[in-house]
Amino acid sequence: MSARMVAEPEAPIEALDWQGRPLRCQDCPHEDMHAEGRCDLGKVCVADRRRKRIDRFFSNNAALAARYLCHPYFEVRALAAKHASIFLLAPLKDDPEADVRVTVAYRLPLARVKDLRFDPEPRVRIAVMDRLDGAEIVPFFSDTDYNVRVAATRRAPPDSLVLLMHDPEPDVRRAVARRLPQQHLSRMAADADPLVRLEVAGHLTPEDLKILAQDDDMRVRFAVAERIDPKFLAPLANDEVAPIAEVARQRLSLA
Incomplete structure (x- = not known):
């Protein structure tokens, strides 16, 4: 026997639904689609609990996405919202799951999602901010979550970043130092955090x-x-x- 061990193929990940129950094509309302190659148990399946498998299903069958916007599993709703008509998405602005609301924030017309800038979930607020430009981003400088403020520094007008030079979070100030115009950057050389000063040293x-x-x-x-x-x-x-x-x-x- 060779000293080199032959690697055995990885066992396929079991196909389970979102409640942990084994899946069978016979129990699926889309069983006829399997013969057409539009779904494949364990790889492309809307009933599976794994996000990639659900996403592949909707990529192959976008026309069916509308049927799943009220599904009890949030991953299904979020991925259905990614593929469904935007005219069906407005009710999902109030979905209890943040992943669903993030998808809606990116897909609905901007005028319809601006109220989501006050959403309790930081990722939703960031999604809205990602669609804004210029001075519209500045109000996010006062967001209570530092991740939102860090995201704001990446897209706000550079001159406006002076408003965040003394933010209480060092990560925010480091992000500021990366984009702050030279005429203001030297003012951050006395920052109390050495990693902020290190960022300043890299840009002065x-x-x-x-x-x-x-x-x-x-x-x-x-x-x-x-x-x-x-x-x-x-x-x-x-x-x-x-x-x-x-x-x-x-x-x-x-x-």
Whole structure:
């Protein structure tokens, strides 16, 4: 027998419905579709509990999506909403499951979903915000969920991000530092969080990096040593952290 073990094929994942019961084609109202290749137990099935299998079913049979908008399993409703006519989706704005409301927020005309900006689920509010532009995104800066505020920083007008420079969440301030215009960015060099200052160090101009050359955090100083204008490198060549001093000396030797 060969020393190399022959890998056995993975066993197929059992086909179960959303309540954990085994599935049989004989029990399905779409059994006739199996012969046409439009469904396949364990792979393409609306009765399955696995999201990918349900989605494949609606991809193959979009015309049937309308029948499933009130299905008791939220994954079925969410995926049916992805494929059904938009004229049928308005009642789903009040669906108890956030996944369904997210789909509706992306698909209905924008004028019909703006009220979902006040939805209790952050993902729904982000879905609405993703469809807005410019100044319409600024109100999301005051959202109670920091994930919404982070998402807002990615699409809001860069000049408006000064409003989030002092956000209580470091992740939000880091996101701000990535897009804040240069004329405001130096104001974040004194941020209390070293990871925010590290982000600032990655985006300041080489000339402006001198304000971070003596930062308390070695990660920040290392980033500065890699990018700072050579005329400000000398102090970093004597840094107490050897890798920082080495980078500074190497750059000075090439200047």
